Amino acid sequence: MLWIKTLHIVFITSWFAGLFYLPRIFVNLADVKDVATTERLLMMARKLYRFTTILMIPALILGLVLWLYYRIGMGPGNGWMHAKLLLVVLTIGYHHACGSLLKKFENGLNKRSHVFYRWFNEVPVVLLLVIVALVIIKPF
Template sequence: MQDFLLMIYYWLKAGHLIFVIFWMAGLFMLPRQMVYMHDSAPGSAEEALWAKRSGLLRKVILTPSMIAVWVFGLLLAYSSGAFAQGWFHAKLLLVILLSGYHGWMVANAKKMARGERPLSEKTLRVVNEVPGVAAVLIVILVVIKPF
C-alpha cells in the first residue's frame, strides 16, 4: 500500500494543492457573503438570495474541498512518514483549528439564513482574516519545515 502511494505521490500532492485552493477560496468567500446577508433585512427576499448562495457555496465548494484536502493530506502523510515530524504536528494543529473555524462559520451562516444575526458585521470582517493567517503559517511550515 505504502509503495503504491509513493508511486503516485506527486499526483496526491497535486490533488491536495488543487483542493487546498478551492477550500481556501470558499473560506475567503463565506464571510464576505455573510457581510452582505447581514445587511439584508431578516425574512427579506435579499436575505433568502444570500442564504441560497451561501448554501450552494457550502455544498458545492467548501465541504467537498475540505474533505478532499484531508483525504489527500493524510495519504501524503502516511506515504512520506510525516506523522513522525515536528513541522507536521504543528501543521496538524493548525488544520484542525482551521477545520473548526470552517464548522463554526458554516453554523453561523445557517443561523443567519434563519434570520438570526449571531455575529456583528465588524466581527465578520475581523474573522475574515483567519484563513489568510492560517494559510501563511501552514505554507511556511510545509515548505521551510523549521523543525
C-alpha cells in the same frame, strides 16, 4: 506521489477559496435589510458551504495519504508537521463554525455585526499563511 501532492494542493486551494468567500457573504448578510437580497445571499451561502465541504474531504484524504502512506513529516525533526496538523484541525473547526453561523442566518438568529464578520474573514488567511510557511520553511 507527485500527482497526490498536486491534487492535495489543488483541493486545499479550492477549499480555502470557499473559506475566504463565505464570510464575505456573511458580511453582506449582516448588513442587508431587504428580504429579497437576504434570500439571494442565503442561497449563495448554502451552495458555497456545500461545495466547500465537498472540496474539504478529498483535501484531507489526500493529506492523510501523503502523511501516513508516504510518511511525509514523520520521524525526528518534523515538529513543523505537528504544528501544521494542529492548524488543519483549527481550519476544520473554522469550516464548521461557518456552517453554524450559516444556520443562525437561516433562522434569523444572527446577533453579530458586519464588522465582526470582516474580522472573522481574516482567520483563514492567517491559517493558510502559517500552514504554507510551515510546509515550505519547516522551521522545526
